[in-house]
Amino acid sequence: MSTINHQWERFTFQKKLARFAVYLVTVAAFLASIRTVDVIPEFFYDAPNQISDMFSRMWPLDTAFYPITVHAALMETLHIATLGTLVTLIFAVPLALLNARNVVANPVVNWISRFFLVSSRSVNSLVWALLFVAVFGPGVIAGVLAIAFRSVGFIGKLLAEAIEEINMGTIEALRATGASWASVLIKGYWPQVKPAFFSIVLFRWDINVRESAVLGLVGAGGIGVVLNDAMNLFEWQKVSMVLFSIFAVVILAEILVVQIRKRMI
Amino acid sequence: MAVVKDYPNPFERSPANTIGVIVIAAYLIYAAIDMDLSLARFLEGLGHGSALLDRMFPPNFTRWELLLDGLIESMQIAIISSVVGIFMSLFIGLFAARNMMPAWVSSPTRVIIALCRSFHPVIIAILFVKAVGFGALAGLLTLIVASIGFIAKLFAEAIEEISFKQVEAIRATGASFTSIVLFAVLPQVFSRFIGFSMYQLDSNLRNSTMVGIVGAGGLGGTLFSAFQRFDYDFVTAILLTIIAIILLGEFLSGKVREIFQ
Amino acid sequence: MAESQQNYLQIRNLNHEYEAGKPILRGIDLNFDQPGIIAIIGPSGTGKSTLLRCINRLINPTSGEVLFDNVDLTSVEGKELRRHRRHIGMVFQEYNLVERLTVIENLLTGRLGYMSAWNAWRRNYTQDDINNAFELLEMVGLKDFAKQRADSLSGGQRQRVGIARAVMQDPYVLLADEPTSSLDPKTAVEIMELMDTLARRKNIPALVNIHDVSLAQRFAVRMVGMSGGHVVYDGPPEGITEDHLKQIYGGESWLS
Incomplete structure (x- = not known):
């Protein structure tokens, strides 16, 4: 009972x-x-x-330092973030397609691409930077590639999830018209994931602006190099100037992304 | 009679797309020139790359004791900073919730949280390293700050979303503020708190293997010195360990989330 | 006559099972040679949708033949299959439009089988295709909606776009999977009227899966009743008796 x-x-x-x-x-x-x-x-x-x-010791900020060194380094940081985000798409988009079960219905292929995506995410961008500094020497190339390789996993995973959420009825209808695989991709999948795609890329760009600011600490270019030098010389007022500029750029990037998103929706 | 008239093409090529493509192309060229990126340098690097890969494999675990020391320190940092950070975030999140606190409490608390969030953990780490010296302490403090920045905000948002009816019901019994929090607020947000906390533990574990690069203790320090000594096969061993520990962490936090569902 | 002979659709001994040992289609033999609506009725889960999808190979049948345009569709793959698919128009219950594209572009996606992916990307539709699309849109009464996005339309309007897309393919046969099931009764009649008109004008058969028996009888030139994966009735709509319906749907309480 x-x-x-x-x-x-x-x-x-x-x-x-x-x-x-x-x-x-x-x-x-x-x-x-x-x-x-x-x-x-x-x-x-x-x-x-x-x-x-x-x-x-950090007060007041050494504002005179900004035009001399900080500005150029800050621009370099933005370039690293932007180039890194663009380069990452070359790898992230194919991997996302291979990872989405409703694009490639082959568990082995899905699993292989997932392996690449997970590896990319498990290694921190600073570690990627160390590796690329070892390969290309200190400088911007290492920074761009570090950002790109770290972002592959992030963008690839989110994009694959977005692709898996689309309406498969539309895809079925386009296949029924006799459209080729590529045409179905262009006219069926792409219009449906387009908003998510731009949203994910912008989101990652925003994160990359923050990340690229620290890559210089291991020699991969950008504002981090200036920060590292100022710290090693105990020039605290310069340090605070650099920190303040990073803060300002991060906030500006966030505002920019929010504005673009609003306009897209 | 049948006048064959052509309909206009409904897809006037909007200049926006073309301009977009041109702008991106122009930017790529400009940025490449500005930063002195060139194909030659890239190809030269690829040569180095294959040499590096040669030296990275097979991974070398012979100095496993060093590896284990770093790993243990990383885990200590992750565990302490998660527990302390989440504990502090409980209060800070409550103070930042606008439906529980008056504006003169919640607004300054929100500013503090925002400050904790805006800087990358590595930048906070170097500041702490300068302030309190090399070692685990700097790493701990860094990750506590990072945890507060991330999780106090989520806690505050979760508390702001609760149903206020239950709070009023308990308040009507004449309960104290503490009882209201314990019996009306906490039950509503508990499972979400667990979710956030597990996420933060994951993220602290990742970061604890990284802050060492700037001297804040843990496996990152081991990794950085291996790089500086060009011990690339040891680097691979450390990287594999990090990936394994992160995957293990994700697995465990998934289990805990299931238990508290 | 010669042409319609060539474009026979013949289904021979078609079987399909999603899981081994649980067949959903059992030895279907059907010929489709006359133009007009051929209604396929039967209870849910009896394999009507599967039958249609086996014809254009959205589902690969377990065994049997689908003869279309003198070719067994079950034996072709890739490019060859797509070349035949473009002459089989399909209409869906949930319309399955590309919601974020304009109405006119949804019509033009019916031409994707005839163009390269590059031209699809660049939207290089031929002037003929564009003319046909606008004329067809006018015919289905949606001329003013050409440049609106498909997700701004009502259900009935979307289904008109869906039908127009299928007709854009220049089909030799139309397949329609429950085209009226998501629509209100009045719109359902309009949609059936439209399919009837188009099938007659193009002189092609339109295979329509449908639940509503009286609606089917009103428009069909022939009816096929299915039950348990078998064809249990195949003949003129007037020939369907209550006994047939009992056999198709089982029981009789629903009749009164």
Whole structure:
């Protein structure tokens, strides 16, 4: 009589147990980490002083520094972000097509392209930059390629998801007209994913502006190089000038993207 | 009688498309020249690239102890910063929610969150490295700041979307503010909080393997020094470890999300 | 006569199963040689849609032959298949237009089988195609909507565009899969009228899957009743009796 009841109870009990296990593991991992992490307590207590000291040295901004060095480096950063985003499309679009199950109905192909997309996303853009600096030497090329290779996974994944959401009835109708595969792609898939495509690319460009600002720290060009130099020389007022310009560019890029999106919809 | 009249082409070629293509092409050329990119340099690099790949494979795990040290530090950084960051975000998110707090509390809190968000974690990391020195502490502080910037905002938004009826019902019983939060607000947003938190744990794990590049502890530091010493086969070993740990993290956070669904 | 002979559509012993051991079409034999609407009736899930899709190979039948234009469509692939497909117009229940393109361009997508992908991309439709598209649009009563996007139209208007697209293909046969099921009764009649007119004018058969038996009888020159993957009635619309309907749909409570 009580079989159903009993099973139901057991299920919630399991669930409770699972939740409890998660809490327990979280607390245990946290405590273990706190006890073993290599942090000198004195440094920790001193941190607020050090940080406020650093900020006091940063004021006022060295505005004279902007036209001399910062502006050109900032432009270079924007170029890296934009070129990187354009270059990434060469790889991301085919991979997205191969990854979308409603374009290529072959699990092996889907899986292979997914492998590339996941690898691209798992490696941070700074690490990609290190690799490309090793290949091409310090400079802009490494930056552009780092941005491009990191973005492939992002754009490819989101684009593949957008493609998988389209209305397949339309595709069926176009195939029924005798249209070739390429024509179906152009007249069936493309009009349907077009808004998502531009939205995804803009979104990634916005992220890339932020990311390209730090690539210079490993020598891959842009404003990061200037920031790194100023830091190594302890020129705090220049550092704050650079930080402020990065902040301004990031905000401007975000406003720009929001405006373009509004107009597109 | 049948006058064959031609209908005008309904697709007047709009200049916008052509202009768009020209602008992009012109930009590519300009940017390439401006930044001294050339095919020759690119091809030369490809040569280096194959040499590099040669040296990267097979991966070299002989110094696994070093690898393990870095990995453990990365995980410590990720775990502590996630727990502390999420815990702090609970309060900061609550303070930033405009339906729970008066404007003089929520507005400044929002500014703080926005500041935490605007800078890339690596930039925050170098500032902390300068302030508190090399090591895990700088990494911890960085990722706490990054977590607050990301997750406090999501928490605030989730709280702002709750149904206020339940809050009023509990308030009508004369409950204190704390009880209202615990019994009317938290149950409504709990599962979403778990989702955000898991996402943040993922993201902190990724970032904890990166902040080391600028000296903030963890596997990134190991990676960076391997690069500087041209130990490319060790680099591959580290990269594979990072990818494996990130995939494992994604798998585990997916499981936890299932449990709390 | 000679031409319509050549464009016979013959289905011979057609079988299809989505899952092994669960056949949905069992040995269908049908000839389509006269122009006008041929209504295919039958309960949901009896394989009407599958039958139509096996004809133009949107679904590959498990076995059997589809003879069209003197070729067995089940034996051709790729370019050859597409060359035949362009003479088989298809109309869908959910219209299946490219929502974000204009009405006139939706009509012109019916010509995609005749043009290269490059020309499709550049929108290099021939002047003849453009003229035909506008004339057809006028005929289906949507002249003023040519440059509107398809997603701004009502259901009935969309179905007119869908039919016009199929006719743009210059088809030897029309397939229509539940073309009226998503429409209100009045619009449904209009759509059937339009299909009837076009099929007669083009002198081609139009195979129409349809649920509404009386609507089918009103326009069809011939009716095919299907049940359980078999053809159980094939003849003039007047010849359908209540017994036939009972056999097709099972039970009788729905009749009264």
